[in-house]
Amino acid sequence: xxxxxxxxxxxxxxxxxxxxxxxxxxxxxxxxxxxxxxxxxxxxxxxxxxxxxxxxxxxxxxxxxxxxxxxxxxxxxxxxxxxxxxxxxxxxxxxxxxxxxxxxxxxxxxxxxxxxxxxxxxxxxxxxxxxxxxxxxxxxxxxxxxxxxxxxxxxxxxxxxxxxxxxxxxxxxxxxxxxxxxxxxxxxxxxxxxxxxxxxxxxxxxxxxxxxxxxxxxxxxxxxxxxxxxxxxxxxxxxxxxxxxxxxxxxxxxxxxxxxxxxxxxxxxxxxxxxxxxxxxxxxxxxxxxxxxxxxxxxxxxxxxxxxxxxxxxxxxxxxxxxxxxxxxxxxxxxxxxxxxxxxxxxxxxxxxxxxxxxxxxxxxxxxxxxxxxxxxxxxxxxxxxxxxxxxxxxxxxxxxxxxxxxxxxxxxxxxxxxxxxxxxxxxxxxxxxxxxxxxxxxxxxxxxxxxxxxxxxxxxxxxxxxxxxxxxxxxxxxxxxxxxxxxxxxxxxxxxxxxxxxxxxxxxxxxxxxxxxxxxxxxxxxxxxxxxxxxxxxxxxxxxx
Numbered sequence: 001x002x003x004x005x006x007x008x009x010x011x012x013x014x015x016x017x018x019x020x021x022x023x024x025x026x027x028x029x030x031x032x033x034x035x036x037x038x039x040x041x042x043x044x045x046x047x048x049x050x051x052x053x054x055x056x057x058x059x060x061x062x063x064x065x066x067x068x069x070x071x072x073x074x075x076x077x078x079x080x081x082x083x084x085x086x087x088x089x090x091x092x093x094x095x096x097x098x099x100x101x102x103x104x105x106x107x108x109x110x111x112x113x114x115x116x117x118x119x120x121x122x123x124x125x126x127x128x129x130x131x132x133x134x135x136x137x138x139x140x141x142x143x144x145x146x147x148x149x150x151x152x153x154x155x156x157x158x159x160x161x162x163x164x165x166x167x168x169x170x171x172x173x174x175x176x177x178x179x180x181x182x183x184x185x186x187x188x189x190x191x192x193x194x195x196x197x198x199x200x201x202x203x204x205x206x207x208x209x210x211x212x213x214x215x216x217x218x219x220x221x222x223x224x225x226x227x228x229x230x231x232x233x234x235x236x237x238x239x240x241x242x243x244x245x246x247x248x249x250x251x252x253x254x255x256x257x258x259x260x261x262x263x264x265x266x267x268x269x270x271x272x273x274x275x276x277x278x279x280x281x282x283x284x285x286x287x288x289x290x291x292x293x294x295x296x297x298x299x300x301x302x303x304x305x306x307x308x309x310x311x312x313x314x315x316x317x318x319x320x321x322x323x324x325x326x327x328x329x330x331x332x333x334x335x336x337x338x339x340x341x342x343x344x345x346x347x348x349x350x351x352x353x354x355x356x357x358x359x360x361x362x363x364x365x366x367x368x369x370x371x372x373x374x375x376x377x378x379x380x381x382x383x384x385x386x387x388x389x390x391x392x393x394x395x396x397x398x399x400x401x402x403x404x405x406x407x408x409x410x411x412x413x414x415x416x417x418x419x420x421x422x423x424x425x426x427x428x429x430x431x432x433x434x435x436x437x438x439x440x441x442x443x444x445x446x447x448x449x450x451x452x453x454x455x456x457x458x459x460x461x462x463x464x465x466x467x468x469x470x471x472x473x474x475x476x477x478x479x480x481x482x483x484x485x486x487x488x489x490x491x492x493x494x495x496x497x498x499x500x501x502x503x504x505x506x507x508x509x510x511x512x513x514x515x516x517x518x519x520x521x522x523x524x525x526x527x528x529x530x531x532x533x534x535x536x537x538x539x540x541x542x543x544x545x546x
Contacts, residue, residue, distance in 0.1 A: 001124045003029035007049070010035045011042045011056040011070065017112075021055060024116045039065035039073075046079040053123060054080065058090035058101060065297045068104035068263075075105070076299045082137030085126040089114070099231060100263025132162050136169060149173050164196070171202050180209035195226060204236040213240040231261035238274060247278035255283065265294050269431035272312070276439055281319060285312035288432060296345040303350040303397040306343070308432040310336050310362055311401055315436075318369045330366050337362055353397055357386045361401045368408040373483045374519060380405050381524045384414075394418070396425060400433040407444040410481025412451055415444075451480040451487075458490060467497040485529055488519045492536045496543075505543040513544055 008030050012018035018035050025033050034051075036042045039060050054074070058067040065073075067088050074080045088106040090097065091113075101109050107126035110119065130137065136155070139148035152170045156163065167186050174183035183206045190199035200223045207216035220236040227233075234257035241250035254271045261267065268287040275284035288308040295305050313333040320326035340346055340355045360383035367376035384402065387394055399418050406415035419441070422429065429437070458473035471494040478487045495513055499505045505513075520533055 001127055004031060006030055006032070006052040008033045008053045008055070009042060009045065009051040011037075011039060011054070011060065011067070013037045013057065013060045013064075017057070024119060025053075025055075027116065028120055039067070039070040042070060043073060043079065046074055050081050051084060052081075053127075054084060054086045055119075056086070056088055058088055058092065058097070068101045068106070069298045071106050072104050073299045078141055082141050083127075083130045083134050085123055085130060087119070087122060087126070095229065095260065096262050099261035103261065103264050129162055129165055132160065133165065133169065136166075140173070145173055145177055149177075164198070168198055168202065171206070175206070175209065180206045184210070195222075197223070197227065197230070201230070201232045201236070204233065208236060208239050208243075211243070213244050216240045229260055231257045231264075231267070234260065235267060235270070238270060242274050242277070247274075250274050251278055251280055251283065258287070262290065263294060265291060265300060268294070269435075272308075272432045273435040276315070276435060279319070281312065281316045285309070285316060288312040291430075291432060296349065301345070301349045302430060303346060303353040304400070304430045304433050306340060306346050306349075307358065307397055307401060308430070308436075311404070311433075311436060314362070314365050314369065317366075326369065330369070333362060333366070350395075350397065352391070352395060354386075354390065357383055357390070358398060358401070360386065361398060361405060364405045365401065365408070368405055373409060376405060377409055377411075377483045377519075378523060380409065380411075385524045394421060396422070396429065400429065400437055403437060404440055407440050410447070410451060410478075410484045410487075412444070412448045412481060412484070413486065447480045451477050451484070453477075454480070455487060455490070458494075462490070462494065462497075465497075467494050467501070470494050471498065483519055485520065485523070485525065488516050489529065489532055489536065492516050492533075492540065496536060496540050499540065499543040510544045513540055 003025070008025050010018060010021050010025070010033065012021060012035070015037075018037070022033050022035055030053075034045065034049075036045060037060075039056070042054075042056070043065075054071075056067040056070055060066055060070075067090070071086045071088065074084075074086070080086070086106045087108050087110060088101055088104075089110045089112060090101065091111070092098075093111045098109065098111075107130070108122040110122060132155075133152075136148050136152050139145075139151060149170060152166050152173070155166050156170070160166075171183040171186050174180065174186070183202070187199055187203050187206060190196055191203055200219055204216045204219040204223070207213070207219060216236050217240045220233040220240070223230055223233040234253045238250050238253035238257060241247075241253060251274060254267070254274050257267055258271060268290045271287040272284045272291070275281060275287065288305075288311070292305045292309055295301050310333045313329045313336065317326045317329040317333070320329065337355065337359050340358075346353065346355075360379050364376045364379035364383065367373070367379060380402070383398070387398055399422055403415045403418050406412070406418070419437070422437075428434075454473045454477035458470045458477060461467070461470035461473055471491060474487055474491045474494060478484065478491065481487055492513065495509055495516075499509060517537070525533060
């Protein structure tokens with residue numbers, strides 16, 4: 001391999017080692033060597049220039065983007081060519097660091113100190129592989145997956161040193177297009193054959209996609225007998241056990257995977273899901289915090305991840321066994337909210353995100369947890385009005401937690417409206433928010449169905465002018481939606497008709513009206529509700545005193 005015609009980028013924040021690396025590359029024959037001291041500078045440069053080789057240190061300052069965050073951004077954003085070789089280096093040989101780095105797929109990972117011979121051999125080996133698979137990588141980068149598959153299959157027809165790399169890439173492409181049975185065909189020789197680690201893991205993951213969970217578990221356990229430190233095998237166990245509703249085993253497996261390799265976003269997303277579904281809310285909270293820390297400097301950054309931290313603390317508070325624990329996690333949520341006002345990462349990620357508006361949603365949920373439903377409704381109504389005033393469309397970041405509170409209050413119609421809005425969005429929810437909404441929706445389904453049934457019955461009775469039965473049905477609907485504005489107005493409408501029929505109002509009717517007024521008074525109502533309430537209150541004033 002000739003280095004004289006290669007453009008090289010070195011990213012290293014320690015000047016002595018940066019100069020050493022530059023010298024090593026010059027001695028290999030490279031003349032075009034550019035150096036940068038931060039990943040941020042490297043990203044800006046790669047938007048303008050294309051490099052053949054990138055050598056980057058893992059640690060580039062505590063508050064800066066690190067090496068594996070850089071490789072992920074450069075590859076995801078197509079800021080380097082499909083043939084560009086990316087070598088990650090580090091003096092840190094701790095297993096979690098190494099595994100976290102390798103999971104980002106650099107072409108190679110070198111532990112300091114290393115020799116020029118080692119560096120050169122790794123670069124040459126990686127470059128030759130990328131050159132061999134150049135057309136496949138190019139097709140993939142263009143989104144032409146089927147053409148890439150055809151090309152890789154043609155490469156497999158001829159003997160080469162890169163059979164394993166071709167097979168691995170082919171399997172991943174079949175996964176991407178939802179054809180796990182084709183992936184299993186590629187892996188067939190490895191199922192009971194030579195225990196190649198990547199292939200065994202790929203077989204296990206393929207069985208997961210095929211929903212053959214027993215076989216996935218068998219493969220994972222076999223892998224762990226040979227290598228008990230394989231985090232991917234524990235991931236497979238966690239996914240399979242969760243699918244089989246073996247919650248305790250799923251929790252044990254995902255916790256072990258995180259212990260071995262704690263720097264994986266997909267792993268923490270799965271931990272949040274498993275934690276919530278199996279009532280280990282502390283696991284969900286810890287992984288929500290990890291998701292924010294791991295994503296805030298990456299291409300995966302979103303304000304939704306920050307919101308997820310607060311939501312996870314409130315989940316714990318909601319299901320706390322005692323008041324002391326509930327208060328502790330409510331305070332954790334409020335402290336995180338307060339810190340968010342000064343979080344530079346949050347401000348850079350989403351300049352339109354308003355911490356104060358989100359704070360109203362958080363206070364609504366805290367009030368709901370404490371049983372103060374009218375206060376919760378007031379906070380929620382305030383947040384929704386502020387959102388309506390500030391934005392032409394509701395930002396996705398506010399929607400999951402708004403829906404959460406709406407379900408708690410029985411404002412099902414509003415929750416359904418926001419859920420429908422989410423379905424039209426091109427920006428997909430993060431897995432943590434999606435998992436929460438899925439569980440919340442499932443939990444609310446029974447109450448929602450009962451609310452709809454009794455509300456429909458009430459409307460039918462009202463249309464038939466059977467106001468007493470309509471009142472009874474609406475009262476049952478309110479039992480499932482205690483502060484629902486629509487039901488409260490329907491009840492007031494029934495009470496007005498009853499008062500008109502009797503041409504008077506007894507004590508019970510007056511007290512019931514006052515209770516309903518308390519639910520609605522001082523609330524920020526949308527135009528149709530507001531007009532209806534004003535008219536009802538004016539008409540009822542003829543029969544009851546204020």
